[in-house]
Structures are given as C-alpha cells and as structure tokens.
Amino acid sequence: MKKSNLYKGSLTTIILKLLNENDRMYGYEITQKVKELTNGELKITEGALYPSLHKLESEGYLDVEVLKVDNRMRKYYKLTESGTKETANKLSELEQYIATMRALVNPKFRMG
Template sequence: MSNSNLYKGSITTIILKLLNENDKMYGYEITQKVKELTKGDLKITEGALYPSLHKLEADGFLEVEVIKIGNRLRKYYKLTEQGTKETVNKLAELESYIKNMRALVNPKFRFE
C-alpha cells in the first residue's frame, strides 16, 4: 500500500489485537495474518514488527515463549494480563481516532 505511513502509528494496536484474538503468535505469523486480513494492502515488515514486539515485551505487555521446531527456535508472543488491559485502551483510542477522522473527511459522519 502506498499510504503505509498511515499505519505506522497503529502497529502496536494491530499486534495487540491479533494476539488478543489468537492467544499466541510468532513474528512471521503476525505479518502473514495482517497481509491476509487486509487482502495484501498492508504489509508489516520485519523492520517495523520486531522493534514493536520488543518494546511491548519490555513494557510488560507481552511474554515470550521459545519453542524448538525442528532445528530452529521459534519465539511465540502472548499477551500478559497488563497487555490485555492495554489492548482495550489502544482499541478505544483507535476507535476514537477513526470516528474523528471520519467526521473530518465526510460531512455525513459529523457529530454535534
């Protein structure tokens, strides 16, 4: 998508929402799920994903489980209790943002 800059501020919310829906996921799985759900319009790169995952982990919102798959170690990310609460907060922020943007760009959605 050419307007991927619009999504940059939402990566954290996207990650939290997907983990809330899917219990635990590994990085590549997250990128593929986003691609699938957006029919290819949004592609999250590793360069954007992993710093966000590491920050969420450092902030106490994610825990990591390392599982050996064949000869490889795979990191699965899962929400902590604090992460579940943060998901609710981030989704509320995003809903408010969408509502305000809709009102700004389309007069039929303006509220009093």
C-alpha cells in the same frame, strides 16, 4: 505520502489485537495474518514488527516463549494480563481516532 505511513501509528494496536484474538503467535505469523486480513493492503516488515514486539515485551505487555520447531528456535508472543488491558485501551483510542477522522473527511458523519 505513502499509505504505509498512515498505518505506522496503529502497529502496536494491530499486534495487540491479533495476539488477543490468537492467544500466541510468532513474528512471521503476525506479518502473514495482517497481509491475509487486509487482502494484501497492509504488509508489515520485519524492520517495523520486531522493534514493536520488543518494546511491548519491555513494557510488560507480552510474554515470550522460545520453542524448538523443525530444528529452529521460534519465539512465540503472548499477552500478559496488563497486555490484555492495554489492548482494550488501544482499541478504544483507535476507534475514537477513526470516528474523528471520519467526521473530518466526510460531512455526513459530523456532529451537530
């Protein structure tokens, strides 16, 4: 199994967390930030990123602002109030998932 398959279920959470930390970002900026933060371990493709951004927008978690930058139109994404709440929920779910996986793969983290 490719490593990227392990990250697929976390893409929404990654996007929400980055937007929560950085106020607003555009798509390419998100891909580069993820690459930077993971030392190149995780590379998000446009084919994965934009459908996730559009889904988050349609669910009311993101606001989109289009600005002209260097004679090009650029879409900036920003969390809505419900997006901020969803970020907290997704991070909590991810932390629980990580703890569960850690318990499964490493006996020293097992309870009881």
